[in-house]
Amino acid sequence: MMTSTFYDSVRQKMAEVGLSTKLWSNVVVAGEAHDRNIRLSGTGRGIKVFMHQGDVRHHWRGGRNSLNTSLARKCTDYKDVANSILRASGVHAPENTVFKPGEAKRAWAWAEPIAPVVVKPNNGMQGKGVFVNIDRWEDFSSIFDQVTQAYGDALVERFHPGQDHRVFVVDGKVIAATRRLAAHVIGDGKATIKTLVEKKNTSRPTIHKKIVMDETSSMYIERQGLSWDSIPPEGDRVQLRGTANLHTGGDAMDATDLLTAGEISYVERAAKAIPGLRVGGFDLLIPDASSCAESTVLEINENPMISMHQFPAIGKRRDVARAIVNAMFPETARPVELPANSPHRDT
Template identity: 40%
Template sequence: MDLAETRKHLSELDINAGSTATLIANRAMSRGIAVSSDERQRLTLHRGKRRIWFDGAQSNINKVLAQRCTRYKDVTARLLRNHGVNAPDNVVFGAEHVGPAWQWALRELPVVVKPPNGGKGDLVHVGVDGFAEFESAFNAVAESAAEVLVERFVPGEEHRVLLIYGKVAAAQRRVPAHVLGNGRSTINKLIKKKNKQRIKSNNKIYIESQINIDDAVLGKLDSQGVSLDSVPARGQKIWLRSNSNVSSGGEAHDATDDMSPAEIAMAENVARAIPGLRVAGLDMLLPRDGNGSEPHVLEVNSSPLITGHHYPWAGPSRDVAAMLIEAMFPTATTDSPETRR
């Protein structure tokens, strides 16, 4: 059964079938795991007495305590440091405490200013080292999140590492939106060309995630001394955003085979630091190309998206859905009649 047939089958079962549910159901059914819908129209896998549901990236795989701990970035960081995992120092401040927050930041400059739990990439301010910039970033986060986390800045290249039952299953290097100059085209034309490349890629993640020119892009260009009308030299890289979210034009390159044994060991130690954490996406900064000296774990997401590992912008696809099924149901076999209850 291919993914299109799986999606149709899930629809017939009255299951909300996004990309994640479709991948997981497809791999589950091929291994003899029964699939059904629950009262909330969630994908439910069952074998024997075991029941596991999925609602997009949400599921009941992880223990409740693990989910609660990872919801708060400062709590997560303390747990990690207590177990020997490199995690930057941070403190959460109330929205009205910009003064005390700046006094703490002065000891750690440069710093990162972001929401203490959740938050979109555009609310993460990296490399802040002056009060005017700090105050602006602090107030922007406070307006949206009520509290503000201030964290020591750590150099390194951003990676997303997927843990499945305590083992590294896949890793991706995340690259912010950018264009490469050709010595002829303006940045505006290069952005249009990049968007066409994303459409022609036939990769649904990137087709649906175009690079939109907004205030964040204009501000990033201005910080590099260029504008939409500038013509960068051949091979010159022009950054368009600070965050690496694929949804805003970033790219995810498979980097599973690039991780060193020490980096893998640190990532897998995260599962031991947080009891009941079976599946997680780690935001790690790894030393690459002269940027950074030690690996660090920035955040732990207990409801990680897996589709990006199946559909990277560059590098091999990693069948993490199959790895997840095999970890959850290690005794499952293929082609069982149980699959279509």
């Protein structure tokens, strides 16, 4: 794993060739390529990292990449499309249906028998506009209208309890996994929730996103009978959102070696189901060990965030940039450490 002096020199090199160094994701991929003497270049604002060696050219832009085909992008951009491809391939994915604005009643007639449900945009990202665990018509109807007004259609989906994971796959192999804990604070018996959030936001390294105090989190804590001015008792954990996306202040914990062989094969099967997908981030819900439920693939990101694996808040760092550059320039390939339970470990 590279050191901060290494990244300082990469940033310098990137600046020299007209590349912006704002995105960590770009810096780690450019760093891995540069270290293998692969030529870097940038154009315009420099937010797309171009890499060349001989006739081989690739690019990476904060997760968007030249390895995936446009068909892979089409199959994953719309959650209902990815979902039906997965289900047709025997991968467990939540039951869902897309509804149009004004169809709240029809949507509830579909949703009520399988409630609690989730309402979210069909092609959203970063957890924006995602409302989870809805089981009352009063909540459903206002959330449905809010989502359709902002995003056009609404995807209504069965809610699955479980631990939220992001599993990173390159060329059909699971490379890393992160457990994502939804934004939360721990009470000290003195400070208000608002103060605890502000403290946590200032104490986190800049690579982690801030906890967002918005309408969604206000509503989430209200449903627990709390407000931003409540003072949680010492040691009490107050969850601030139902979604675990890191963009809204979730915590990333490395979970690569915690995945079982079965979970790894399951995600690798899901990866094979999407044509042309060479790099992907799979949102996987893993149920509690005590329940007999199956793991569920919530969505597939063809432009995945990689900093969570490279720099987790808790646990071991995983060099996913190395696996990405290996896939782009196989002649320069370097060994990558696979998960403890990977079926490919000795091959």
